[in-house]
Amino acid sequence: MAFWLLYLAQEVAQGYVNEELESTGLHYADRHIVSFMLKEFLFVYLFVFGMHSAQ
Incomplete structure (x- = not known):
């Protein structure tokens, strides 16, 4: 359940x-890299927050 919420x-954050990145006029590859980094940061942050609150 927690995995699906995560x-x-x-996915909502990715959208x-x-x-937001499309409105900046960045090149497609740059937008992809930035969105990937933000998505991974969000995933790690939510995972650590979820593990911390589960204890």
Whole structure:
């Protein structure tokens, strides 16, 4: 259950990040790299927060 919530939050954030990055006029490859880094940061942050709150 927690995994699916984490996945859903990650996908929602990814969509938001993609929309915001498109408005910056960055090259597609640069947008992809930035969105990937933000998505991974969010995943790790939510995972650590979830593990911490589960204890």
